Amino acid sequence: MKNRLLFLFTFFTLFISSSTVAQKALLKGIILDENNTPVQGANISFENSGTQSDQNGVYELSIPANKEVTIKVSHIALKSLEFTINLEENQEYELNPVLKTNVEQISTVVISGRERKTVEGITTLDPETIRTTPSANAGVEALLKSLPGVSSNNELSTQYAVRGGNFDENLVYINEIEVYRPFLIRSGQQEGLSFVNSDLVRNVDFSAGGFQAKYGDKLSSVLDITYKRPTRANATANLSLLGGSVAAGAISKNKKLSGMVGVRYRDNRLLVDARNTETNFQPLFADIQTYLSYNISNTFELGFLGNLAINKYDYEPITEQINFGTLQTVQALRVNYQGQEEDRYDTYFGALKGTYKPNENLTLRFIGSAYQTQEQEHFDILASYALGTVNTDIGSEDLGEIEFAEGIGSQLTHARNDLDALIFNAEHRGTYKKDQHQFDWGIKYTHEDIKDRLQEFEIVDSAGFAIRPPFNDFVNDQPFTPFASPIVPFTSVRAINETKIDRISGYAQYSIRSTIKDNEIWANIGVRTHNWNISGATVNSSDSQIVVSPRAQFAIKPNWEADMLFRVSGGFYHQPPFYRELRDSLGVVRPEVKAQQSIHVVLGNDYSFKLWNRPFKLTSEVFYKKLTDVNPYTIENVRIRYRARNNAEAYAAGADVRLNGEFVPGTESWVSIGYLKTEENIDNRGYISRPTDQRLKVGILLQDYVPSIPSLKGYLNLVYQTGVPGGSPSFADPYEFQSRLRDYRRADLGVSYVVVDANKRLKEGNFFNTFRELSLGVEIYNIFDNQNSITNTFVRDASSQRQFAVPNFLTPRVFNVRMGMKF
Known part of the structure; x- marks a missing residue:
């Protein structure tokens, strides 16, 4: 009886342990600075585990699932960032933290990776x-x-x-x-x-x-x-x-x-x-x-x-x-x-x-x-x-x-x-x-x-009479008074342009x-x-x-x-x-x-x-x-x-x-x-x-x-x-x-x-x-x-x-x- 209880206790303990091990989630992304430039060598850690971002700023970190985990992101030249995240089992979550150069960033919500540049009106x-x-x-x-x-x-x-x-x-x-x-x-x-x-x-x-x-x-x-x-x-x-x-x-x-x-x-x-x-x-x-x-x-x-x-x-x-x-x-x-x-x-x-x-x-x-x-x-x-x-x-x-x-x-x-x-x-x-x-x-x-050829025209006819452009040198009273001049387009644009522009600008x-x-x-x-x-x-x-x-x-x-x-x-x-x-x-x-x-x-x-x-x-x-x-x-x-x-x-x-x-x-x-x-x-x-x-x-x-x-x-x-x-x-x-x-x-x-x-x-x-x-x-x-x-x-x-x-x-x-x- 004792052996059976010992066996059940051991089995239950191993089961719980294996389940805990299996309950993992993956946090990944790119560490960026305020100019959206990838940060190499940033530390991403929780408790006694962690990793570093590579030369492209890329990182991957396995964390426990179904629990709140406090993540710390730090770099020697930038201010640290802390946030709390809770992921489900086997969930892959992409997080692109932005490390700033101003104040310490501490939060109890998940950071989305978007840099809200409110001070710049953006x-x-x-x-x-x-x-x-x-x-x-x-x-x-x-x-x-x-x-x-x-x-x-x-x-x-x-x-x-x-x-x-x-x-x-x-x-x-x-x-x-x-x-x-x-x-x-x-x-x-x-x-x-x-x-x-x-x-x-x-x-x-x-x-x-x-x-x-x-x-x-x-x-x-x-x-x-x-x-x-x-x-x-x-x-x-x-x-x-x-x-x-x-x-x-x-x-x-x-x-x-x-x-x-x-x-x-x-x-x-x-x-x-x-x-x-x-x-x-x-x-x-x-x-x-x-x-x-x-x-x-x-x-x-x-x-x-x-x-x-x-x-x-x-x-x-x-x-x-x-x-x-x-x-x-x-x-x-x-x-x-x-x-x-x-x-x-x-x-x-x-x-x-x-x-x-x-x-x-x-x-x-x-x-x-x-x-x-x-x-x-x-x-x-x-x-x-x-x-x-x-x-x-x-x-x-x-x-x-x-x-x-x-x-x-x-x-x-x-x-x-x-x-x-x-x-x-x-x-x-x-x-x-x-x-x-x-x-x-x-x-x-x-x-x-730029090389441009522009050739377009419009001819308007109403009740059998061509409508002429409303220029000031004649009075267009058609169709009541016939106008015997040659037919011309109501609008006409013809041009050939070869244009070059050189610019130098700076800031x-x-x-x-x-x-x-x-x-x-x-x-x-x-x-x-x-x-x-x-x-x-x-x-x-x-x-x-x-x-x-x-x-x-x-x-x-x-x-x-x-x-x-x-x-x-x-x-x-x-x-x-x-x-x-x-x-x-x-x-x-x-x-x-x-x-x-x-x-x-x-x-x-x-x-x-x-x-x-x-x-x-x-x-x-x-x-x-x-x-x-x-x-x-x-x-x-x-x-x-x-x-x-x-x-x-x-x-x-x-x-x-x-x-x-x-x-x-x-x-x-x-x-x-x-x-x-x-x-x-x-x-x-x-x-x-x-x-x-x-x-x-x-x-x-x-x-x-x-x-x-x-x-x-x-x-x-x-x-x-x-x-x-x-x-x-x-x-x-x-x-x-x-x-x-x-x-x-x-x-x-x-x-x-x-x-x-x-x-x-x-x-x-x-x-x-x-x-x-x-x-x-x-x-x-x-x-x-x-x-x-x-x-x-x-x-x-x-x-x-x-x-x-x-x-x-x-x-x-x-x-x-x-x-x-x-x-």
Whole structure:
């Protein structure tokens, strides 16, 4: 009996011991410093166990499962970090801690690895939220549009406007390398893919203004992307009715070589075919992108960013009917089309980045990049239209048809536009950190070589009479008085340009962290300078121009019981003209165009608090921009046409508020509200609304799950924006056309079910366990089927000579299914 009890006791003890040994979890990731540079030799430890990060900053640590474990991350040159983490059995958790140079970091919650650069006025977005948020054009830009101050009224486009600026005023960096977008795209449905591949993204920082001197010469915003550095072999795949993507990453055995590669394909037919235009639409949007890094030594790393994108857009419209007007008088524009459009945008991009770190204080980077885009825009489309009153008699057989035509006519549009642009960059950046002091500097040379042929015209015919341009040398009284002159196009642009631009820019800035009477402070002061010269076979060489842009930031965190941070930032911001800004509405390049200038001031406050015993943050900012030497422009869908004259002044003022936190436990959601007013004064004629005068913006992103079925998750993305000015007809005075488009209202819903992931494994031998993660989902775009408009088409009534603003509507309600996989 005693032997049996001894045997049972021994068996039970061994069983408990073996179970305890088996209950392990894996913590892994990359140790980073404040510049997102990997930290070698950092100690990651708990109790009496630990490991060190390798020369790539990579670490793996096995810890007990199902218990709170206090992890300490330390390095001789950086302040230590402590946090408590609780993982489930066999769970693999990726944690990328950021070691700072300021105060000791102690926390009782899991650190997510995101560096919230609140003192710099930068918003950090979660890459996983980017990948799961439903949108007709999913990606980083789609999530940006839910932030205050960021607006876009076109779900098919990746372009966005920030605080009164336009699409050309936003900087985009990937791993400190500036990237570009195509030139000729004029419609959102011609855009297939953003340059940024969401599958490769590790970190997303965004500033809506008041940014530091280290960022480039644009007026509105900075989007700073960091791509992943894989810690092991992995792969992801995403499939939907709009296309698919595959990404894979790996690291060599010696941990010196690592890389990610992503391939994407997109097909917009699901969205375009849902519109009220009957078309034959054959798009091809595809790209391949990679980021590779190789540690040549312990102090030198070489990185390569490459991208090859093919965007082919074949479009053959057939018929279209647009109903507009009021409930009492419903009018319609019925159009029959002939012809087609064939566009192609091929872009090639490659960049090498060398990072040399001779010691813990000094980091030197050398960047060289080349970007080429070859674009064509060819179309011949004849549109025969009838403008009239719609039959609203419910009992009539012709319900919804045009019963009385007030005007009939036709429009022939023709284009043979070709562009070839080649851009080279060579740049050096440096950072020196010592205690609480940091110096940053950089110098960059850019050469731009653009060859452009612009050939397009428009012929308008109404009731059998060609409509001539409204020039002052004759009175156009057709069709009542015949006009016997030769037929000329209503609009015609012909130009051949060969333009070269050489630029040298540089910056220097100083940052300090300190305290004043127990109040933490941070300050940054810097200056940028930019010199450029324009030449070419078809333009007159310009005199060299130079601008100087001083900038500063200051933040203070008072020693209060309430967790609050106050900051102020601003300075002079210049935007030296890019090729698009040099070319006027007639296609002529004007090398004398000067840089637009903005004096920008931003006041901000961050208040962190707990609500329902969960963390929340309220971010508030007020801003003001005073713009001079403004280059006026018009927006047609997503195409911008400049006047190429610095003949205006403008201002933008407003306020942004964003509340983000765990509205639902364990998920991040937010509500954002923005108010903006921006006006311009052209030729001292008085202030009128700018094309981007987006007065009120409300954005809501909500993530949720079913408590009883946590694998069933929901994502809701809502945007409300008041209408922007709707533009004006060709040759019309913008001061006489200040009507606005209808308000933009959109709600996108996504529902997904997680079949398996790190926290949910099925029975042993189940096929789905071959996936590290597998999810299935359904998405509904534009749930409430709102009719949003992007621009107006102006149609002339031949009998009354009136111009009707006919709205061009965007996509209606659309259903999509998607599947996500990780290996």
